[in-house]
Amino acid sequence: MERLNWHMADELAKQHEVQVIGPGGAAALKPQSVILTETPLKPLPLFLLMAFFRGVWITLRWKPDVILAGSGLTAPIAWLLSKLRGARSAAYLHGFDISVNHGLYRRLWRPIFKMLDKVIVNSSPTHALAIAADVNPNKISIVYPGVSLPESSQPAESIAAFKEQHGLTGKKILLSVGRLTTRKGLREFVEQALPAIVETEPDAVLVVVGEAPKNSLGAGIQSVESIQAQAAKSGVSGHIRFLGVITDKKRLATAYEAANVHVFPVRHIPDDPEGFGMVAIEAAAHGLPTVTFATGGIVDAVSEKLSGTLVPSGDYVALSEQIIKILHTDIPTPRSCQDFASQFAWERFGENLRENLGTFPMETKPHRLKY
Structure with a gap:
């Protein structure tokens, strides 16, 4: 998931302005063209709270057009910030994001998925899980994770x-x-x-x-x-x-x-x-x-x-x-x-991701995304 999120930011940054809120230590590994704000990962409640407040600051100052959660865990933050800005909200969901058997998560997190403007899932079974969670099928798209293709075989x-x-x-x-x-x-x-x-x-x-x-x-x-x-x-x-x-x-x-x-x-x-x-x-x-x-x-x-x-x-x-x-x-x-x-290939992943987020073509004003 970490590698997937890295490539998600990298591919989106090829055509759009991208800012990321991520865990502490991520700055050393981030894609070059991405602006990153770090937040300590532990304890998790503190991470979510600080990510939200830092997101408020970035949203009000930077005015993104699309706010994307890299997993179901941060989907509520993306949705709340989108309402603050009037931006589009989206999340990239994995199977466990939807199926996790945790009472508080099911009561507070899963209902948010239905409110997002766009839900992107990683496979056809995850697509079925999203529908079972009452997400509107018209909002759901499958974008398969990518892979780095080797340029040559190892000696x-x-x-x-x-x-x-x-x-x-x-x-x-x-x-x-x-x-x-x-x-x-x-x-x-x-x-x-x-x-x-x-x-x-x-x-x-x-x-x-x-x-x-x-x-x-x-x-x-x-x-x-x-x-x-x-x-x-x-x-x-x-x-x-x-x-x-x-x-x-x-x-x-x-x-x-x-x-x-x-x-x-x-x-x-x-x-x-x-x-x-x-x-x-x-x-x-x-x-x-x-x-x-x-x-x-x-x-x-x-x-x-x-x-x-x-x-x-x-x-x-x-x-x-x-x-x-x-x-x-x-x-x-x-x-x-x-x-x-x-x-x-990751390039194809990026094309599919940009298409399903409904971002603007490269010739127009760069779209701003908060991730």
Whole structure:
């Protein structure tokens, strides 16, 4: 979501004046053409209160035309400030923004979604959730998150060095990238799928990039220790590597391109849906197919036979079989994965976002957006 919000501001700033209110520390990472006002993230109530008051100051002084919330959490602020200015209000919503099972949030936040001038969602399942929350369908548009398309493949020597560093030379690499949350289901994968894969492919190794979230508002976590304990119990301790978070783009690209298949065993949790599944698009951009459960917005992020395989939610036998099949056949091919991912370039995301916000064309006076 942080990466998505960064690109949202960056793409809008290519044609419009953009100011952002964001958490402390964001200024060091912001897009160059964006003006940013920082607000301490913790405690959360204080962040929301200070974001509102700073928003009032910016709105009265700067007079934006569109006020956009980067998630459902800040949608009430965007709506209130739009009324103060007479501006248009909008929010970009993820599945959890709508489905979160919290009494106060459902009473105070969700009704605001119906009052916004525009609701942009990240997938067709999130679109359905918005309609179920009584948002006017005419106000809702789907704008899929984007991906950075690599200009070239990583050098063979870099991939070889990566494998040697982590003891992966000659191994079949199953890659998992993302936060270690309950929804991501990595512990269940280690318990119910990895043993069958290892039995058929003794050289198979699960490589995990990511860590448990520190600032998540709703996600339950699965610690590295709990996953390791499950691996020991399931007899696959020697078939798993934890690399932690990788922020270096080239190193992450090397991890993708060193792997044989991206595994994405997301669990179906009604109150905590997978809004889209950007990591599946990232994997495809590097030529890596994804095997995943068909749940939430993942159905929009993986194309059967082009970029991976969708199996029925919770069917770990089918998940294992499809992973083994890809290890044996190398289908989908890297080219078909990359062709699918090209539809989600950030430039296209920006075009769709600007179109659905109803902003003015570049030739006219630049539109002012508060984000």
